[in-house]
Amino acid sequence: FSLLCVVGARPNFMKMAPIMAAFSALQPKVDVKLVHTGQHYDVAMNHQYFQALGIPDPDINLEVGSGSHAVQTADVMKKFEPALDEVQPTAVLVVGDVNSTIACALVATKKGVPVIHVEAGLRSGDRAMPEEINRVLTDQISDLLFTTEESGKANLLREGIADGRIHFVGNVMIDTLRRNLERAVPTTQICADHGRPDFLKGKAGYAVLTLHRPSNVDDPAVLKALLETAAKIAERTPIIFPVHPRTRGMIDKFGLSHLVDRSDVLLLPPMGYLEMLGLMKDARVVLTDSGGIQEETTALGTPCITLRNNTERPITVDEGTNTIAGQDPQKIMAAYEDVMANGGKAGRVPQFWDGRASERIAAEVLAWMQRGCTIAAA
Ligand code: UD1
The missing domain is CATH 3.40.50.2000 (Glycogen Phosphorylase B;)
Incomplete structure (x- = not known):
């Protein structure tokens, strides 16, 4: 065969x-x-x-x-x-x-x-x-x-x-996660490797942001509102933001760089697998529009705020650590406040x-x- x-x-x-x-x-x-x-x-x-x-x-x-x-x-x-x-x-x-x-x-x-x-x-x-x-x-x-x-x-x-x-x-993606968890690159090393060894110094944790869906990044008003909300969060919890090529292009095209060029936001190129795993594992919260990351954060027990109005992976909400917040700044901030006050949603790892x-x-x-x-x- x-x-x-x-x-x-x-x-x-x-x-x-x-x-x-x-x-x-x-x-x-x-x-x-x-x-x-x-x-x-x-x-x-x-x-x-x-x-x-x-x-x-x-x-x-x-x-x-x-x-x-x-x-x-x-x-x-x-x-x-x-x-x-x-x-x-x-x-x-x-x-x-x-x-x-x-x-x-x-x-x-x-x-x-x-x-x-x-x-x-x-x-x-x-x-x-x-x-x-x-x-x-x-x-x-x-x-x-x-x-x-x-x-x-x-x-x-x-x-x-x-x-x-x-x-x-x-979930085969979780097979990969389990096999590689011990090899995850520590976040402090990622910060140092990208010229910001002191990025997390004196901070109580960090957030990770990823964005790449056309519905979030191709419309200037939507992208601007999301980046403004992220900036508000960054004032309290520094944000590590690996930027997808599509998103990088749109930030430049719409003249929104000033929203992310801040001392409390660490902009990174797209991360390798072991780097991304390290970032998610130790994050206080992950904000994302990715599908896979909703599942990986559930497997890791890290709170996830999904910047979409729906999910094709409902188990991450029903059993996992995922909260659907969409593009509405108020909902995103409410989910973030829940993480700050209560550690976010507790979850369990789904069957298989x-x-x-x-x-x-x-x-x-x-x-x-x-x-x-x-x-x-x-
Ligand atoms: C694709 C998938 C999406 C997935 C995402 C993960 C589809 C319809 N979309 O979206 O489901 O979540 O990958 O990343 O298949 N580009 C580069 N370098 C690359 C690849 C892309 O610069 O190696 C840039 C190009 O400008 C390109 C744009 O990104 O036009 C979009 O790439 P494309 O593969 O069409 O879709 P993604 O947005 O990456």
Whole structure:
């Protein structure tokens, strides 16, 4: 049997690392090959993760780069087709919800190659979010679907996916987190490495901020309000802010640099995995619009304030440390005050976020391949 695995953008890398490791330990052997679409290409968004997580070099690089959604998705599709023809795998495995995910899934299914989707079934209910379209469509054309939380199965069943295709296995990103926690880079070292060794001196903790969703950073009024709120928080709790390339571009374009060029805000380039882990682990609070960080903070027990109006990961709110605050400064400040007064929301670690999700996936994929890629009789 053979499996062609696809990665493209930063949030894919930490999901794929444990999956590839789990397959390499499997008997009988499944021949695994890795395709990198090149959706993310900067060293900081890309190579840094391969190195830190020990992901093998991709067997195939498609080098698509940036573009509009249509251009990027189409470029991945055009370049992925010949790669698929060459490898002729038993199945294609995609993770997450980025443009590379739907692009490769669509090419594979139309060529009659079965598709496996890891992190299936998450739904924000917000179709204005590009990832939501990618999720819904990828799940519809997937043959085998692995979910991270119970809500995923309910969503998939509602959309008509057969029960037998769906497996609740837990969270591969948390596999990576558990494996690497001891290697997390201390925050003091990150401050020193970026020329601010005294940034946290005499301070009672720090906050971490990440922003990159188009809905938060592409509109000048929204971005300005969010950065003003962050500045208000920074007056009391210094903020460490690793800046995504999209966000950096927008801050400059809209002339908002003065809101972040402050002594109580530490601006950083996009962080590597072990650096980000260290920052989240010891933060008093994390403010973010990322999906993955909502889950990682829940696994770490760090309070998280989500700067979006919804989440596709409701377990982080129902059981974890996450509070949905949206873009409203008052709600964000109320959530922050709760952290300052009460330490924020206490949470517990969700079921199967135990570091073994990838093993469950590899075992299930092998059994499925041995049945000729058909679902087991009920
Ligand atoms: C993509 C994913 C998003 C994910 C995010 C994590 C989609 C639809 N979006 O968003 O789900 O949360 O990655 O980072 O797939 N750029 C660089 N260097 C890079 C990559 C991008 O400078 O290595 C800049 C370019 O100006 C580019 C912009 O960032 O146009 C956006 O990149 P793109 O991959 O289109 O989307 P992201 O915003 O990164």
